[in-house]
Amino acid sequence: MKLSLIAKAIGISFTGEDVEIEGIHTLDDASSSQMSFLDNEKYINSLENTRAKAVLCNAAAAHKVPEGCIALVDEEPYLKLALASKLFAPAVIELEGAEPLIGEGSFVSDKAFISKGAIIGKNVKILPGAFVGCLSSIGDNTVIHANVTVYRDCEIGKDCIIHGGTVIGSDGFGFAHTKIGEHVKIYQNGNVVIEDDVEIGANCAIDRAVFGTTRIRRGCKIDNLVQFGHNVDIGEYSILVAQCGIAGSTILGRNVVMGGQSATAGHLTIAPFAQFAARSGVTNDVKDGSKTYGGFPLMEQRSWLKLQAKLARLLKPKIPHVK
């Protein structure tokens, strides 16, 4: 899409040479055919080094836009990003396109629905009520249980099991906010990739990335009712117990264990092999993966146990000291 058209659509004046923009990404990850945005001064270094062809930013940051990159200046660049994201959103469902390909030995229930352009591997089983969106793919030997929903553009690997009711590829939770408190959707134009040998329990929710990919790596095992925000990256062989939640953009190293009802904040990095007891609440990066953590705020699990024991003693009646 021509930048001039984007600028017009989102209400920013733009003069100069027009260019073709193929999508939107972060300052760090945008290619030279994409546009980007600066919504937080702490990313100013990323702005100075971006390869993006154009950037939404405010006037104060405009002079940091690198040569060859076009500044689209506005006092609310994040709001303009939201408006621009809609221009790149693919259709919810494609009615035209290639018939889906179904691999040899696969069973697809006639009460499931496989969308245009989807590719189903060999020996796959897709049960009644399952939905596979446009251009999504399912690897060999994978089982998609009844009433699973896989949105468009997602990839599920080989030898996976996806249990009933789980939703893969729903929109991430991202909005810009107007001055009067309304919320403007940032279209989530990324996808979800589930690697090989992953099992996902019933009624989980795995959001697609805003840009790029939400990724669940090889060999992860996920229990029921688990929440994944957009752009999370779950390391190989991690174990996530029921009702836990991983907020957006958090990265788990390999073999992390998240206990039941535990949760992380967003934008964190968790060291490989770290273990989190049930109900842990992780709000900072975890750099030491050799330990078991617990509590909220988070501490080592043995410290949390000790602290709780101390607190419980506050309830004991005071026994007067007798000399």
Added chain:
Amino acid sequence: MKLSLIAKAIGISFTGEDVEIEGIHTLDDASSSQMSFLDNEKYINSLENTRAKAVLCNAAAAHKVPEGCIALVDEEPYLKLALASKLFAPAVIELEGAEPLIGEGSFVSDKAFISKGAIIGKNVKILPGAFVGCLSSIGDNTVIHANVTVYRDCEIGKDCIIHGGTVIGSDGFGFAHTKIGEHVKIYQNGNVVIEDDVEIGANCAIDRAVFGTTRIRRGCKIDNLVQFGHNVDIGEYSILVAQCGIAGSTILGRNVVMGGQSATAGHLTIAPFAQFAARSGVTNDVKDGSKTYGGFPLMEQRSWLKLQAKLARLLKPKIPHVK
């Protein structure tokens, strides 16, 4: 239904002039063609002022029933309410009735199911596996993703997005209890109204009202796996992050923010603009909407942080003071 028939069905003796009863509602909200009930002495004022045509109550309260209102006296009025509620429950699915209306430009998958009497607006998209119950309506431009369930009698506004697996209009969680500990269902004969410009994430659950309406107001944005009890009322532009829960009859003002895994008790009123950190547990009304709250029990978030810091210091080894 004739009151004499209701009384007979629920095992209460009734003499006097028979009347037609059109439904059941609370003492405050019952019209003069409905019946009501008193199950808690604290609502005695409501009893004295009710417009209901008949009231289930115990003998002690019977003399407070206003003139023109018929007292149906029983030692277990709440249990009798449960029995009566069943008499007014509509069919789970209607096999007869008007064909659904589908507005211009709408796409309804032939693997979705639109029930009798439903009304679908213009430019709506309804994906495979979605279910829209009898007499429910979907506003213009709304997207209903795959495997969404909308029960009967519910209304979804314009420009909404409902993500995969979400259930709207399931029965609220209401039971009367017998003396031997069995539970008798109170049929949930109300509905759910989702206003315009609301987005609801994947695998949420929004219960229909017992009487009246569970309402999610204009512009609310709701993440995945969020729970709404019956009769909640969520104010305009509120934001509810993943895995939070709002218990029955709680009212949120506009622009309230509920963090991930936070929750409220039932029957609360939360001031507009109040913000709740992740894992907040709200058990009382919140009257000051200018603050951010956290913790369980709830306090200001900055107090909670200070308190947790103090508690963590209890773990430090005591260093002897040296003069």
Added chain:
Amino acid sequence: MKLSLIAKAIGISFTGEDVEIEGIHTLDDASSSQMSFLDNEKYINSLENTRAKAVLCNAAAAHKVPEGCIALVDEEPYLKLALASKLFAPAVIELEGAEPLIGEGSFVSDKAFISKGAIIGKNVKILPGAFVGCLSSIGDNTVIHANVTVYRDCEIGKDCIIHGGTVIGSDGFGFAHTKIGEHVKIYQNGNVVIEDDVEIGANCAIDRAVFGTTRIRRGCKIDNLVQFGHNVDIGEYSILVAQCGIAGSTILGRNVVMGGQSATAGHLTIAPFAQFAARSGVTNDVKDGSKTYGGFPLMEQRSWLKLQAKLARLLKPKIPHVK
């Protein structure tokens, strides 16, 4: 299946008389035609008394295997169990077999799917998008709402209501682990039994047993988004409020009440009539069912309230005592 074939498939050398093995179960519950396993020294007594025809165990325990029982010795018996479990896993879906039986007066939507060998009672309602797996049964008068998933081999009683999106019979969360941190699925070859008069809310997840049965007993009432691990046993008339979770193998007595977002650890026994406030975290057996508990770690709810009040006072500025 011949034991010699099993041994070969899982890589254990086996000589001696061959026997027919019909399945796998725990040491305590295995019949004389089943095999079992010892993965934890604390069950050594169970090993000595097992009726199993063969047992997977390590060399140290082999001499405790009772007469008539064949020891299959390996340094990683739990990993071998995982491999063996796959041999007994039934097909995900049967394409051959008896047509399902539908009882008199029942309504089954032509957009629901009833699998081979399933038995549907009288006056049942099965709404669009619901799935009933092979050989499963649904009792008289039960309502299965839209997009419910019932896996194979499960039983749902009479007079039940199962709300939209709920999944019954998904695989329990059980894995053996290799030395390099990979996880090997223990196939969950048990089932789920829901007894009569149970109501289950929307988007719950109820895992099938690894061996034997996950059981929800008569008259239980379960809210939305509730998690049940494999092999739990929920006592009659228990009430489980939204978003709570019961971990694997935990047994609740009758009329237990679990508050919203509460949870239990696995392998616990909870006394009848015990009540747990919202957010309770139960990590030990509860023997006194006459009380209301709360907090995490768990204590009596009134103690928890007292403790929280004390802690809140730590925030108060210290006022100097004036004589």
